[in-house]
Amino acid sequence: MKKLLLLAATFFAFQFAFAQYENFDLSKYKLPEMKRHQLDFYFDSNGDFQHVYILNDNEFLKDTSRSRDNTVSGKANLLYTFYKNSTKIQSSSNVLFSSSYGLSERKATGSDGYDNGTFKIDFSGRYDLNYFLNDANWFVRGVPAVQFSYTDHTQDNYDRKYLSTAESFTFGIGKGRIEQVQDFRHAVLILEELNKRGLTKKNLNENELYELAALISQLKNERFFDSRRKMESDLTAVDSLLKTQGVVDVSDVRYFNGLLDMWRYGDLQPRESGNRISLNITPGYSYADLDFNSEPNDVDRIEEDFRMIYDVSFSSFNPLSIKWQADYNIGVQHIYTNELQNLFNFPQKHYLSATYVAGALGFYPNTRTFLRLSSSFNLLNQSFNEDKIFDKDRYSFRCRFSLNAYYYISERLRVEGLLTLNNDYAGIFNSKWGHAETNRLLYNLTLNYAIF
Incomplete structure (x- = not known):
């Protein structure tokens, strides 16, 4: 009986100790001033399986058509990232070099279909700077971005090659700040593990826990x-702080094995906290030189x-607990495009307007893995009449559902x-052109190796 009471007391003591940490608010944690550099080499496997149904019901055409497109590809990537956090500045940058090859097939009503292959090389860079003006977290934002790519697309009896470049610069203003809080969670999980092994001598208060998270x-x-x-070096520093704080006073195998x-295997999965509203304006320019080689013609074109x-959005990131995260984003966007040159020698101006809502629920059971379910809903309007920003016959609705899973094999690997289902419905408000439905299933599998 005494043994049962002792076991019960130990169990409830552990549950109470961890419940105390569970009640701490992750959103209160603020990253210390820091800079992070990282270089990653990773492989992607991607798939895109699409089914399209179109009903034409207008004065020019009345019929239906169906098509199926299947694409699989592999990609090798080298990615450098930089992140800086301070009271006045949050900035991030990335430089990506990637090479990919994909195979596609198409089957459609009234067509023989085709198979093709695409080889592509990309080089891109982006720098995102947020400068905070005061303690109320009003900020200004600047985001220069550039991309260069080479594509070789082979299909049946023709070969298409093109070089392209795209540049943009975002100007933004807003209020709010998003903080990374995954290191606070990591501190809690370390204490939980040591508690589980019966090695802790005391529970940390909030300030002590923040001190441990800041060291992490x-x-x-x-x-x-x-x-x-x-x-x-890392284990020595963490061990020293835990002993200084009086959490442990042992140095045996069980302690160091748990630590x-x-x-x-811990905790690189990003967790964020905070709210932000922003207004962004992004001018951009793109240029592509296309070379079509086919029998009997060889044609060059410029796009x-x-x-x-223009984009106005509100974002909210909410760590509900150590294990659960809920995020959402709402906004409106308008895109104006002026085609200076195009493939058909018929340049035009057109508009795309969108209202969107997106949300995600994440489950983080331990340091090695997470599951994340997300969805988004978009109402879009597209106009190809340069005198009309909106076209009442060209409304569409798009919804997306995704499941994302992650596993941490080692500190480097x-x-x-990612599995995504997309559904698009065009002509949803009694369009005089008819309507179209597109269903897409996409997957992405990434194996990532951190060089430093």
Whole structure:
């Protein structure tokens, strides 16, 4: 009987201790001033399976058609990222080099269909700077971006090659700040593991827990090439703080094995907290030189566009608990495109307007994995009449559902999968042109290796 009472007391003590940490508010955690550099090499496997049904019901055409398009591709990527956080500045940048090859097939009503292959090389760079003006978190934003690509597309008896470039610069203003809070969660999970092993002598108060989380943020964002020495240095620093705080007073195998396990396999999954409203204006320019080689013709064409994007959005990131996250985003967007040159030598101006709502629910059961279910809904209007911003016959509705899963194999190696279902419905308000329905199933599988 005494043993049962002892076991029950131990169980409830552990549950109470962890419940105390569960009640801490992740949203209160603020990253210390820091800089993070990272270089990753990763492989992608992608699939896109699309079915389209079109009903034409107008004075020019009355019929139906169906088509199926299936695409699979593989991609190798080298990605450099940089992140800076301070009181006045939040900035991030990335430089990506990628090479991909894909195979596609198409089957359609009244057509023999076709198979094709596409080889593509991309180089892109982007810098996102948010500068905070005061303690109320009013900010201004600037985002320059550039992309260069080469594409070789082969189909049946013709070959299409083109070089393209796209540049843009976003000007923005807004209010609010988004903070990364995953390191606070990591601190809680370390304490939970040590508690579970019966090694802790006390529970940390909120300030002590924030001190541990700040140390974790500092250590995890240091560059390294020798992972063995970096691991030794990190564990020494965390062990020293835990003993200074009076959490543990042991140095045995059980303690270091638990600490090593939670550190090695822990917690790179981003968690964010905060609200932000912003207004952005993005002018952009794109240029492509296309070369069509086919029998009996060899044709060169230029595509050239100028684009203006206007966007107003509100974003909210909410860590509900250590294990659950709920985010949402609402906004309106308007895109004006002026085709200076196009493939058909018939340049035109057109407009796309959208209202969108998106949300996501994430489950983070431990340091190694997460599941994330997300969806978005868009109401769109497209006009090809340069005198009309809106066209009452060209409304469409788009919905998307995605399931994202992640597994952390080691401090360098991670795998991530994404499955997405897209549904598009065009001509939803009794359009005089008829309507169209498109269903798409997409997958992405990524194997990521962190070089430093």
